[in-house]
Amino acid sequence: MLFNPVAQSKFVHTVSAGYVVGAMFVLSISAWFLLRGRNVDFAKRSMTVAASFGLASALSVVVLGDESGYTVSENQKMKLAAIEAMWETEPAPASFTAFGIPDVEARTTHLALQIPWLMGIIGTRSLDGVLPGIRELVADAERRIASGTKAYAAMQRLRANRDDAAARAEFEAHKQDLGYALLLLRVDSNPTAATPAEIGKAAASTIPNVPVLFWSFRLMVACGFWFIGLFAYAFWRASTRRLEGRGFLKAALWSLPLPWLAAELGWVVAEYGRQPWAIEGVLPTALGVSSLTAGQVATSLAGFVLFYTALAIADAVLMLKYARVGPDGLGMWPPVAPEPVPDHSTLDVQPAR
Amino acid sequence: MFDYETLRVAWWLLLGVLLIAFAITDGFDLGIAALLRILAREDAERRALLETVEPVWEGNQVWLVLGAGAIFAAWPLLYAAAFSGFYFAMLLTLLAFIVRPVGFNFRNKFVDPRWRGLWDWMLTFNGFVPALIFGVAFGNLFLGVPLRFDDSLRISYEGGFFGLLRPFAVLAGLVSVALILLQGATWAALKSDGVILVRARRALRVIAPAFALLYVAAGVWLYVGVTGYALAGDALTGAPSNPLAKTVVSGGNWLADSPLGGWAVLAAAIALLAALATPALARSRPAVAFVASSVAVAGTITSAGLALFPFLLPSNVDARSSLTVWDASSSRTTLGLMLLATVVFVPLILAYTAWVFSVLRGRVSLEHVRRTHNLY
Numbered sequence: 001m002l003f004n005p006v007a008q009s010k011f012v013h014t015v016s017a018g019y020v021v022g023a024m025f026v027l028s029i030s031a032w033f034l035l036r037g038r039n040v041d042f043a044k045r046s047m048t049v050a051a052s053f054g055l056a057s058a059l060s061v062v063v064l065g066d067e068s069g070y071t072v073s074e075n076q077k078m079k080l081a082a083i084e085a086m087w088e089t090e091p092a093p094a095s096f097t098a099f100g101i102p103d104v105e106a107r108t109t110h111l112a113l114q115i116p117w118l119m120g121i122i123g124t125r126s127l128d129g130v131l132p133g134i135r136e137l138v139a140d141a142e143r144r145i146a147s148g149t150k151a152y153a154a155m156q157r158l159r160a161n162r163d164d165a166a167a168r169a170e171f172e173a174h175k176q177d178l179g180y181a182l183l184l185l186r187v188d189s190n191p192t193a194a195t196p197a198e199i200g201k202a203a204a205s206t207i208p209n210v211p212v213l214f215w216s217f218r219l220m221v222a223c224g225f226w227f228i229g230l231f232a233y234a235f236w237r238a239s240t241r242r243l244e245g246r247g248f249l250k251a252a253l254w255s256l257p258l259p260w261l262a263a264e265l266g267w268v269v270a271e272y273g274r275q276p277w278a279i280e281g282v283l284p285t286a287l288g289v290s291s292l293t294a295g296q297v298a299t300s301l302a303g304f305v306l307f308y309t310a311l312a313i314a315d316a317v318l319m320l321k322y323a324r325v326g327p328d329g330l331g332m333w334p335p336v337a338p339e340p341v342p343d344h345s346t347l348d349v350q351p352a353r
Numbered sequence: 354m355f356d357y358e359t360l361r362v363a364w365w366l367l368l369g370v371l372l373i374a375f376a377i378t379d380g381f382d383l384g385i386a387a388l389l390r391i392l393a394r395e396d397a398e399r400r401a402l403l404e405t406v407e408p409v410w411e412g413n414q415v416w417l418v419l420g421a422g423a424i425f426a427a428w429p430l431l432y433a434a435a436f437s438g439f440y441f442a443m444l445l446t447l448l449a450f451i452v453r454p455v456g457f458n459f460r461n462k463f464v465d466p467r468w469r470g471l472w473d474w475m476l477t478f479n480g481f482v483p484a485l486i487f488g489v490a491f492g493n494l495f496l497g498v499p500l501r502f503d504d505s506l507r508i509s510y511e512g513g514f515f516g517l518l519r520p521f522a523v524l525a526g527l528v529s530v531a532l533i534l535l536q537g538a539t540w541a542a543l544k545s546d547g548v549i550l551v552r553a554r555r556a557l558r559v560i561a562p563a564f565a566l567l568y569v570a571a572g573v574w575l576y577v578g579v580t581g582y583a584l585a586g587d588a589l590t591g592a593p594s595n596p597l598a599k600t601v602v603s604g605g606n607w608l609a610d611s612p613l614g615g616w617a618v619l620a621a622a623i624a625l626l627a628a629l630a631t632p633a634l635a636r637s638r639p640a641v642a643f644v645a646s647s648v649a650v651a652g653t654i655t656s657a658g659l660a661l662f663p664f665l666l667p668s669n670v671d672a673r674s675s676l677t678v679w680d681a682s683s684s685r686t687t688l689g690l691m692l693l694a695t696v697v698f699v700p701l702i703l704a705y706t707a708w709v710f711s712v713l714r715g716r717v718s719l720e721h722v723r724r725t726h727n728l729y
Contacts, residue, residue: 290437291509300444307448311455318462 006071010270013064016057017266020227021259023054027234029323031252034244042327044243047252051234058227065224065266066122073123073131076280079273081134082208083217084119085109089133093120099218102210107135134207141180142203145194148181150174152191179282186276186286205276213273216265223262230255358590358679360688364427365665365678367695369658371423375416376532376654377647378706380484382406382413384537386453387480387530389473392541392552396469400461401722403476405544407457408713412706414450426691430508430594430681431665434500435490438510442486442517449482480537481530488529491657492522492571495579495607497669500676502596511670521579524571531564532650535628539646542635547719557632557642564628568653572608572621575660581607582667588679596680601672607660617659624652 027050033043072080080086085102086094087109096118100109123131132140151174157167180202181191187205189198230251237243274280278288322330355363385392385406393399424432436443452475460472496519499511538560541553585600592598608614628649634642665681668674682688 290433291507292437292440296440300440303444303448307451311451314455314459318459321462 005075006068009064009067009071013061013068014266016060016064017259017263019057020054020061021263023050023057023231024227024255024259026050027054027231027252028254028256031249032323033326035246035249035253039327044238047234047243048238051231051238054227055231055235058224058231062224062228065221069122070125076274077132078134078137078206079208079213080123081132081137082210082213082273083269084131085210085214086119086131086133087135089130089136090120092124092128092130093117093126094123094131095119096122100214102214104210134210138203138207141183141206142199144177144180145183145199145202147174148177148179149184149191149194149199151178152181156192179277179279179284182284182287183276186284208273208275213269216268216272220262220265220269223258223265226255226258227262354689355692356591357685357688360685360692361590361678361682363692364423364682364688365658365662367692368420368423368427369655371416371420373651373654375413375420376650377536378413378416379410380533380536380650381540381643382410382537383480383484384533384535385480385540386456386476386537387484387534388537388541388553388556389476389480392538392545392549392556396466397723398549398719399469399473401717401719402541402545402549403457403460404717404722405540409709410457411454412709415702417450423691427683427688428665428676428681429683430596431676434498434508434510434666434676437508438498438500438512439490439517441514442490446483446486449479452476453479480533484529484533485526488526489517489522491529492525493517493519494657494661494664494666495525495575495581496521497582497603497667497675499670500666500668500674501671502674506595506597521571521574524567524574528564528567528571528653531560531567532653534560535564535631535646535649536643539631539635539639539643543639543643544716545719546716549719550716554632554635557635561628561631564649565625568621568625568628576606576608579607581605581610582664582672582675583610584663584677588663588677590679592679593684594680594682596674596676599673599677599680601667601675603667603669603672611660611662613659613662617656620652620656620659624649624656627652 026046030043030047030050033039034047069080085097085100087107095114095116097109098113098115100112102109117127120127120129120131123129151171154167154171154174155178157164158171161167183202183205184191184194184198187198187202189195189202194202233248234243234252237245237248243249276284276286278285385402389399389402393402424435456472456476456479460469460476463469499516501509501511503509535557538553538557541549542557545553580603582601582603583605585602589598605611606614608617611617627645630645631642631649634645663678664675665678666676668676
C-alpha cells in the first residue's frame with residue numbers, strides 16, 4: 001500500500017486539501033470580522049497567518065494534483081481519458097479540452113474549446129508521448145477480456161485437477177488478464193462461454209461516467225486556481241498592510257464553502273472515476289463487495305446520513321455561535337493586563353501524596 | 354524466520370493482548386462514561402469526573418484501532434465474516450463510538466442544562482453499548498454463528514442482528530458490562546476526591562459481587578448448557594488458510610474437552626479473586642485496586658480465548674466453515690512482517706502511554722473544577 005505508485009502523491013494532495021479548508025475557514029471568518037469592524041487587530045493577524053499558510057497549501061494541492069494526474073496517465077488510462085473526454089487517440093502532443101459538452105451516445109464532445117499541446121505535456125511530460133483515447137482503450141479491454149476468459153477456463157480446470165500441467169501453462173500465459181474476464185460476471189455472462197457481443201458489452205462497461213468526471217474535474221481545478229489567486233492576493237495585501245477593502249473581504253468571506261466543494265469533487269473524480277474497478281485491472285467492484293443485502297446497506301447508509309446530519313447541524317450551530325461571540329466576547333481579546341501564565345502542573349491535578 | 358504455525362500462534366496471542374489492552378484502558382473510560390450519571394450528580398461533579406479521563410481516552414482507543422487492525426491484517430477471513438455477519442451490531446458500536454468525542458467536545462460548549470443533559474445521556478449510551486455488544490459477540494463465539502463458505506470461499510451469513518441476542522450471549526454481554534463498570538469504579542476511586550470518591554467506593558461494593566455472580570453463572574452455563582466444537586483428526590497447522598479443508602465435530606464441551614480448558618478455568622479463578630478483592634483495596638490501596646480490576650479484565654478475556662482455542666469463530670450451520678487459528682490467517686510473509694513491525698512499535702506505544710499516565714498521576718480536585726471556567 002505504501003509503495004503503490006499513486007498513493008504518495010494522492011496522500012499529500014489530500015492532506016494539503018485539508019490544510020486549504022482550514023486556511024480558508026480562518027481567512028473567511030477574519031474577513032467577516034473585518035467587514036463588521038470587530039476584533040480588527042486580531043482578525044488582521046489571523047488573516048496574515050491564513051494567507052501565508054493557505055498560499056503554501058493551495059500551491060501544494062495544485063502541484064500534487066498535477067503529479068496525481070501524471071501517475072494516473074500511467075496507471076489508470078481510462079480514468080484520464082474519461083476526465084478529459086478524449087474519445088479518440090490524438091497524435092502527440094494531445095490538446096486539452098477547456099470547455100465542451102461530452103456526448104456519451106455519439107462518443108464525441110460538442111462545442112469543444114481546445115488548447116493545443118497542453119494535455120500531452122501535462123499527461124506525459126513530453127512532446128511525443130501518446131495518450132490513448134476511450135475508443136482505443138475499449139478495444140484494448142476487449143482483447144484483454146478475451147485473453148482473460150482463457151485464464152478463467154484454465155483456473156476451473158486446475159480446481160478440478162491441481163496437477164493438470166497444460167491448464168497451469170495456459171493459466172500462467174493469461175493470468176494478467178484474469179480480472180478482465182471477471183468483468184463478464186458483471187454483465188451476467190459466463191466467462192467460459194462468452195459471445196463476442198457480451199465481450200463487447202463488458203468492454204464498454206469499463207468507460208466511467210464521462211460528463212460527470214469531465215465537469216467535476218474542471219470545477220475542482222477552477223477552485224484550485226481560484227484558491228492560489230485569492231491566497232496570493234491576500235498575502236500581497238497582508239505584506240503591504242492593506243487588508244481592508246470590501247471587495248476583497250467579501251470575496252474571502254464567500255469563498256468559505258469552496259474548499260469543501262473542491263474536496264468533494266476531487267473525491268468524485270478519484271473514486272467514481274475508477275469504476276468499474278475496485279483494483280484497476282484485477283478486481284471489479286461488483287465482486288469485491290460482501291454478501292450483505294442491498295436493504296441492509298441502505299439501512300445503515302440511511303442511519304449514517306441521519307446521524308451525521310444531526311451532528312453537522314449541532315456543529316454548524318456551535319461554529320456560528322463561537323464565530324459570533326468572537327475573541328472579544330470570550331474575553332480573550334484584547335489581552336488585559338499581563339496575567340501570570342497558569343502553571344498546568346498544579347492547576348488541575350494535585351500531586352499524589 | 355518463524356514457521357507458519359508459530360506465527361499463527363503468535364498472532365493469536367497478540368490478538369488477545371490487544372483485546373486485553375483495549376479492555377483495560379478504554380474499559381475504564383467507558384466505565385466512567387457509563388457511571389457518569391450515578392457517580393456524579395451536579396454539573397461540576399460531572400465535569401470533574403470527565404476530567405479524569407479526558408486527556409487519555411483517545412490514546413486508550415488506540416488499542417481498539419490496533420485490535421481491529423490486527424483482525425483485518427492477520428485474520429482477514431475472521432474480519433470479513435465477523436464485520437459483515439455482525440453488521441448491525443458493528444454499526445451500533447460504531448455509532449456509540451462516534452457520539453463519544455462529540456459528547457466530550459460539545460458538552461461544555463453551552464451552559465444550558467438540557468444541552469449538557471443530552472450529551473451526558475449520549476456518553477452514558479456510549480459507555481454501555483460497546484461493552485454489551487462486545488460481550489454478546491464473545492458469547493456468540495461459544496454458541497457458533499450461521500456462517501457458511503461456498504466453493505469459491507465467498508462468505509455468507511444466514512442470521513440477523515436479533516439472532517445474536519440468545520440468552521447465553523446476553524449473559525456474556527452483562528459480564529462484559531460488569532467488567533467495564535468495575536474498571537470505571539476503581540478508576541474513579543483512584544482519580545477522584547470528595548463525594549465522587551465516596552460514591553465510587555460504595556458502587557464497587559455492588560459491582561464487584563455482581564460481576565462475580567454473573568461470571569460464575571456464565572461459567573456454569575458454559576459447562577452444563579453449551580455445546581462445544583472440536584477439530585477432528587490432525588489439524589493442518591502449517592498449510593495455506595482454507596477453512597473447507599478440515600473436519601469439525603460438535604458435541605463436546607468447551608471447558609472439559611478443549612485442549613486448553615484447564616488453563617481457562619485457572620484464568621477464570623484468578624479473575625474472580627481479583628474482582629472480589631477490589632472493594633476492600635479501593636479503601637486502602639486504590640492503585641492496587643485498579644490493578645486488581647485490570648487483572649479481572651485480563652483473566653476474563655483470557656479464559657474465553659483459552660476455552661475456544663483453536664477456534665476463532667465456529668459455525669453452527671456448517672461446522673466445516675468454522676474459522677480456526679490454523680485456517681483464518683493471512684499468509685506467512687504477512688504475519689512475519691507484521692510481527693516485526695509490532696515488536697518495534699508496540700513497546701514505543703507502551704512507553705509514551707506510560708509517560709502520559711505518569712505525568713497525569715494524582716487526583717482531579719472537585720473543588721478546583723468548581724472554581725474554574727466551565728466553557729471550553
